[in-house]
Amino acid sequence: MQLHIAEVQSRSSRLIDLLTELWEQSVRLTHGFLTEEQISCIKQYVPKAIEGVERLFIASDVADVPLALMGIQGNRLEMLFLRPHVRGQGLGRKMLRLAVEQGVTELTVNEQNPQACGFYEHLGFETYKRTELDEQGQPFALLYMRLADRKSLFGDEA
Numbered sequence: 223m224q225l226h227i228a229e230v231q232s233r234s235s236r237l238i239d240l241l242t243e244l245w246e247q248s249v250r251l252t253h254g255f256l257t258e259e260q261i262s263c264i265k266q267y268v269p270k271a272i273e274g275v276e277r278l279f280i281a282s283d284v285a286d287v288p289l290a291l292m293g294i295q296g297n298r299l300e301m302l303f304l305r306p307h308v309r310g311q312g313l314g315r316k317m318l319r320l321a322v323e324q325g326v327t328e329l330t331v332n333e334q335n336p337q338a339c340g341f342y343e344h345l346g347f348e349t350y351k352r353t354e355l356d357e358q359g360q361p362f363a364l365l366y367m368r369l370a371d372r373k374s375l376f377g378d379e380a
Contacts, residue, residue, distance in 0.1 A: 224283065224284050225281050225282070225283065225289070225313065225316075226281070226282050226283075226284075226286075227279060227280070227281045227282075227290075227316065227317070227320060228279065228280060228282075229277060229278065229279050230278040230279065230280055233272070233273055233278065237288075238269045238272055238273060239269075240287075240288050241272050241280070241288060241291050242265065242268045242269055242272065244288055244289075244290075244291055244303060244304075244305055245265075245268050245272075245291070245301075245303050246261070246265060246268075247305055247306055248303035248304055248305065248306065249261060249264075249303070251306045251309070252335055252337060252338060253332065253334075253335060254334075255332070255334035255335075255362065260360075271293070271300075271301065272291070272293065272301075275293030275294065275295055275300050275301065276293075276294060276295045276296065277293065277294040277295075277324065278291065278292070278293050278294075279291070279292040279293075279294070279317065279320065279321075280292075281313055281316070281317060288305075289304065289305050289308045289313065290302070290303065290304040290305070290308065290313050290314070290317055291303050292317045292320070292321060294321055294324055294325075294326055296325075297325050297326055297327045297328055298326065298328045298329060298330075299318070299321050299326045299328070299329035300329075302314065302317055302318065302321070302329075304317075314341060315345060315375070318342075318345055318375065319375050319376065322369060322372065322375055322376075326369070327368055327369045328366070328367065328368050328369070329342065329347065329366075329367050330364050330365065330366050330367070331364070331365050331367060332356070332362055332363070332364060332365075333352065333362075333363035333364065333365050334362060334363065339365060342367055343367075344374065345374045345375050346369055346370055346371035346372060346373065346374035346375055347367040347368065347369055347370065348367060348368060348370040348371075349365045349366065349367050350366055350367065350368050351365075351366035352364065352365055352366070353366075
């Protein structure tokens with residue numbers, strides 16, 4: 223699969239709509255702990271989150287269809303979502319590696335999303351804090367993680 227990963231400079235309403243759809247597809251696959259009502263409620267805030275994140279990166283295919291989105295705020299990974307059909311093909315790792323190259327050393331992940339937790343742990347992040355509630359006060363435990371082992375992402379280059 224040919225990919226193009228780039229930082230987005232212009233965030234048109236059409237792009238925000240495409241990325242919100244990508245977010246929803248990803249969440250429906252990976253966030254089984256959320257109800258339909260909760261997904262609909264959270265979805266209302268996703269466009270603002272995408273618009274407001276400091277740095278936004280998109281991986282696209284040759285047809286310029288967004289396959290993954292990643293948001294970075296300072297040294298934190300704020301969002302990383304992939305379309306379901308590209309999961310397990312190394313794109314998440316490429317995006318996370320790019321994030322670390324851009325200075326990311328921390329992230330937050332839902333504890334109820336064990337695939338994501340395992341992904342980040344496998345690639346060198348370790349939990350340093352846990353909360354029972356998410357940032358909106360909902361009963362979804364969060365794990366706060368820091369990059370502890372660059373070798374998992376960069377091999378001998380670390």
